[in-house]
Amino acid sequence: MKNQKNKHFETEAVRIQTDRTKFSEHSTPLYLTSGFVFEDSEEMRAAFAEEKQRDLYSRYSNPNTSEFITKMCALEGAEDGFAFATGMAAVYSTFAALLNAGDHIVSCRSVFGATHALFTKYFPKWNINTTYFTTTEEEKLEELIQPNTKLIYVETPTNPGVDVLDLEKISKVAKKHGILFVVDNCFATPYLQNPIKFGADLVIHSATKLIDGQGRVLGGVTVGTADLIREIYLFSRVTGPAMSPFNAWVLSKSLETLAVRADRHCENALKLAEFLEIHSKVNWVKYPFLPSHPRYEVAKKQMKLGGSIVAFEVKGGVDAGKKFFDSIEMCSLSANLGDTRTIVTHPASTTHSKLAAEDKEAVGITDGMVRCSVGLEYVEDIIKDVDQALTGI
Numbered sequence: 001m002k003n004q005k006n007k008h009f010e011t012e013a014v015r016i017q018t019d020r021t022k023f024s025e026h027s028t029p030l031y032l033t034s035g036f037v038f039e040d041s042e043e044m045r046a047a048f049a050e051e052k053q054r055d056l057y058s059r060y061s062n063p064n065t066s067e068f069i070t071k072m073c074a075l076e077g078a079e080d081g082f083a084f085a086t087g088m089a090a091v092y093s094t095f096a097a098l099l100n101a102g103d104h105i106v107s108c109r110s111v112f113g114a115t116h117a118l119f120t121k122y123f124p125k126w127n128i129n130t131t132y133f134t135t136t137e138e139e140k141l142e143e144l145i146q147p148n149t150k151l152i153y154v155e156t157p158t159n160p161g162v163d164v165l166d167l168e169k170i171s172k173v174a175k176k177h178g179i180l181f182v183v184d185n186c187f188a189t190p191y192l193q194n195p196i197k198f199g200a201d202l203v204i205h206s207a208t209k210l211i212d213g214q215g216r217v218l219g220g221v222t223v224g225t226a227d228l229i230r231e232i233y234l235f236s237r238v239t240g241p242a243m244s245p246f247n248a249w250v251l252s253k254s255l256e257t258l259a260v261r262a263d264r265h266c267e268n269a270l271k272l273a274e275f276l277e278i279h280s281k282v283n284w285v286k287y288p289f290l291p292s293h294p295r296y297e298v299a300k301k302q303m304k305l306g307g308s309i310v311a312f313e314v315k316g317g318v319d320a321g322k323k324f325f326d327s328i329e330m331c332s333l334s335a336n337l338g339d340t341r342t343i344v345t346h347p348a349s350t351t352h353s354k355l356a357a358e359d360k361e362a363v364g365i366t367d368g369m370v371r372c373s374v375g376l377e378y379v380e381d382i383i384k385d386v387d388q389a390l391t392g393i
């Protein structure tokens with residue numbers, strides 16, 4: 001693996017590459033192989049004893065997944081990582097590798113739906129319990145720490161409320177109590193935010209979202225300190241959630257264009273947010289880089305740009321929200337995010353419809369709230385579609 005130790009994100013993302021084969025290919029080939037061969041018994045023994053780093057079996061490692069991991073580590077400023085089949089495989093395996101029965105988690109309330117299900121439905125089976133704090137309770141975080149608290153977990157910006165949590169402040173609390181700090185950095189991507197710089201021990205991504213950015217493959221990755229990744233690697237080697245070489249090959253290529261894509265996503269998102277802020281059919285807009293965002297200063301401190309997600313509330317509640325969706329012409333009604341195509345969702349009638357009223361409030365969802373994952377279409381076309389749908393309410 002050639003790491004040229006370039007300082008800049010764009011150069012690292014483009015240039016880090018696994019060693020070329022005898023064919024001197026420019027683009028990394030796809031290594032669709034389940035296993036790797038050995039010259040003799042001694043070589044095989046040494047490989048199994050981990051005396052030499054080499055590929056052995058693709059459940060453990062593969063040149064394509066290693067290339068993707070090396071790139072992600074460079075982009076996040078991490079020592080090591082492991083790549084998973086999906087974002088949820090990364091989330092689950094990270095917890096499962098590091099936690100013991102009886103451990104306690106402190107997490108922000110606004111977490112991805114499946115992560116919430118792990119915390120509330122599955123982890124309690126192993127006596128691992130979670131205490132939530134809402135974004136407005138960040139100051140009270142320390143009071144939630146118990147003697148058995150093993151880690152603090154956050155997502156920022158949050159889904160779907162686009163709230164922002166202060167990574168530096170939270171990491172200080174974690175350090176003070178000697179507990180792990182784990183960040184799901186999916187909404188920001190490594191281009192916009194590097195939680196390790198602010199004290200995180202581990203960073204998780206669903207690569208399915210902006211890292212692929214084109215709605216093609218699923219993937220996940222956890223990066224961080226070498227000792228923690230070693231635990232996660234040993235667990236994953238046995239349990240088998242590894243990313244496929246094909247997906248790693250796609251995602252390594254996707255990383256080469258992440259910076260230019262993210263720049264345009266963010267530029268379009270900010271323009272849409274500014275347009276919505278003065279629209280007569282809109283009650284409020286939330287976007288981290290709008291000065292009206294309650295945590296604007298924190299967002300400016302820890303993020304390079306505001307991200308691709310804009311949340312806003314249409315006037316008129318659930319009915320107006322549904323009408324807005326039925327009037328949308330170009331933007332897609334879909335559950336994904338971070339795609340080249342602009343996607344709108346109505347959490348109150350879809351993804352979060354089963355939540356009790358107070359839970360909706362805790363995660364920042366109101367009846368007329370719309371989440372827009374702003375894509376790479378010409379921005380005036382996105383604005384025109386949203387505007388005509390708002391006019392139709």
Ligand SMILES: *Cc1c(COP(=O)(O)O)cnc(C)c1O
Pocket residue numbers: 086087088089091112155159184186187206207208209218219220
């Ligand atoms: C989508 C998502 C996940 C899960 O990722 P999958 O690749 O769908 O398994 C986890 N966290 C966040 C914040 C997400 O948006």
